Structures are given as C-alpha cells and as structure tokens.
Amino acid sequence: MPYLKALGQFLFEIFVSATLYIAFFYFNQFITTPLEEARGVNWIFLPAGIRIFITLILDYSGALGLAAASIFINYIGFFEADSISTMGIAVICGLAPLLGRHFVIHNLNVEPDLSNISLKQLLIVILAYSLLNSGLHQLWFVVRGLDSGSWNHFVAMFCGDVAGSILFVAVIKYGIDLIKGRLGRGNLIE
Numbered sequence: 001m002p003y004l005k006a007l008g009q010f011l012f013e014i015f016v017s018a019t020l021y022i023a024f025f026y027f028n029q030f031i032t033t034p035l036e037e038a039r040g041v042n043w044i045f046l047p048a049g050i051r052i053f054i055t056l057i058l059d060y061s062g063a064l065g066l067a068a069a070s071i072f073i074n075y076i077g078f079f080e081a082d083s084i085s086t087m088g089i090a091v092i093c094g095l096a097p098l099l100g101r102h103f104v105i106h107n108l109n110v111e112p113d114l115s116n117i118s119l120k121q122l123l124i125v126i127l128a129y130s131l132l133n134s135g136l137h138q139l140w141f142v143v144r145g146l147d148s149g150s151w152n153h154f155v156a157m158f159c160g161d162v163a164g165s166i167l168f169v170a171v172i173k174y175g176i177d178l179i180k181g182r183l184g185r186g187n188l189i190e
Contacts, residue, residue: 010061017054017065018072024050025073028164037156038148045160049168052129055097056114067094085144092136100129122169130161 024047035043054062070093074086081089104110104125110117134157141149 013058013061014065014068017058017062018069020050020054021047021066021069022073025069035160037160038153041148041153041157042160043156043163044167045157045164046168048130048133048161048164049166049172051093051097051133052100052125052165053168053172055094055101056117056125059101059112060098063094063098065094066097067091070094081144081146085140085146088140088144089137092133092140096133096136097129099132100125103128126162126165126169130158130165133161134158 028042028044028046032042032044032046037043051066054066058065067090070090071086074081074089104117104121105112108121108124110121134154137157138149138151138154141147141153143149
C-alpha cells in the first residue's frame with residue numbers, strides 16, 4: 001500500500017503542476033499579449049517563475065506536470081505545430097527548469113529541500129534556467145523550421161523569462177512578508 005500512496009502523491013503533484021502552469025500561461029497571455037515578440041516569445045513571461053518554483057519544490061513530478069501542460073496547451077491550438085515539434089517544446093518546458101534546479105543543488109551546495117537557498121542562489125537559478133530555456137527553445141525552433149526561432153527571439157525570450165521569474169519571486173516574497181506581518185510572526189511556519 002505505501003507504493004499506491006506514493007504513486008497517488010506523484011500523480012497529484014503532476015496534476016497540480018500542470019494546472020498551475022496552464023493557469024499562469026493563459027493569465028500571462030491575457031495580460032502581456034501586446035508584449036509578445038513572436039508566437040511563444042514574450043518580453044515578460046510570468047509562467048517562467050512558476051516553472052522554476054514548481055521544479056524547485058516538486059523536482060521530477062513538477063517537470064512532468066510542466067511537460068504535460070505544454071502538450072495540452074499546444075494540443076488545443078496555442079502553437080500550431082506538428083506533433084514532433086510539440087513534443088520537443090514540451091520536453092524543453094519540463095527539462096530546462098529541472099536542469100536549472102539540479103545545477104544549483106549540485107554546484108552551489110543548496111540542500112535538496114532548499115532549506116539553505118539564498119537570494120543570490122535563487123537569482124543564479126533564474127539566470128541558468130532562463131539561458132537553458134530560451135537557448136533550447138530557440139535551437140528547437142530553428143531545427144524544426146518554426147518562425148519563432150532566431151537570435152532576436154532568443155534575447156526576447158531570455159529577458160521575458162528573467163523578468164517573469166523575478167516578478168513571480170517578488171510577488172511570492174511580498175505575499176509571505178505580508179502574511180507574516182498580519183500573523184505577527186518572524187517565521188511563516190512556527
């Protein structure tokens with residue numbers, strides 16, 4: 001029975017990850033469409049922050065949820081590409097933040113439970129993820145002959161991932177500080 005419980009937890013984490021990413025993706029589309037450089041290339045991309053957050057906390061189940069969400073988003077028509085292009089985009093969507101997470105944990109001495117992560121390390125995660133994500137996406141777009149693949153789109157996607165991630169982290173930090181203040185605590189969890 002412990003296996004069924006672990007499997008249920010894993011599937012729940014995939015579902016939550018996918019649902020959060022889809023919600024943030026469409027919210028971002030709603031508020032930043034005028035800032036879209038090309039299809040799938042935004043100057044501000046808030047879902048980049050949720051990708052990092054999800055993979056930092058949920059690791060592999062988070063990455064699978066992100067990939068599943070990307071397949072769903074593209075299946076219902078966001079990026080009208082062939083199946084192979086769509087699968088590649090989905091793999092990159094889950095893999096880039098996962099690689100960023102593992103880079104930080106293995107190279108910057110961050111604990112797997114993230115208990116000792118600093119703001120500087122978090123910024124390094126954001127930069128590593130943004131480079132990986134925009135680089136892998138643009139490389140894939142060029143290989144597949146998609147219109148969104150170019151150096152200019154790499155720059156826009158990189159800037160969008162960095163800006164979106166920093167905005168997301170700032171909102172989370174402000175929210176935690178606000179809750180701590182209202183509760184009159186020095187720590188959120190006591």
